[in-house]
Amino acid sequence: MSIGFGIFLFVVGAILVWALNFSVDWIDLDLVGYIFMGAGVVIVLIGIALLMRRRSSVSTTRTGVDPVNGEQVTQQRRSVDDI
Numbered sequence: 001m002s003i004g005f006g007i008f009l010f011v012v013g014a015i016l017v018w019a020l021n022f023s024v025d026w027i028d029l030d031l032v033g034y035i036f037m038g039a040g041v042v043i044v045l046i047g048i049a050l051l052m053r054r055r056s057s058v059s060t061t062r063t064g065v066d067p068v069n070g071e072q073v074t075q076q077r078r079s080v081d082d083i
Contacts, residue, residue: 002047010040 013036016029023029062075 002050003044006040006043006045006047008040009036009043013037013040 013033016033016036018033020029060077062077064073064075065071066073
């Protein structure tokens with residue numbers, strides 16, 4: 001979702017900067033467009049970083065019987081691949 005929203009902000013910013021040919025007295029549309037494009041790039045980069053982080057984690061669950069007292073034991077291990 002964050003990657004799509006970042007692309008949306010970038011496109012809206014590009015439209016404000018290069019596609020509109022009118023000006024408003026109380027706001028600079030070019031500056032707002034550049035801010036939207038910058039925010040879009042930052043959001044896309046954060047989304048890609050979070051996506052890569054999510055894919056690199058692995059969770060393993062083991063279930064067994066304790067040989068001493070016969071109880072069922074569940075062990076969960078989470079490891080992270082270092083790429």
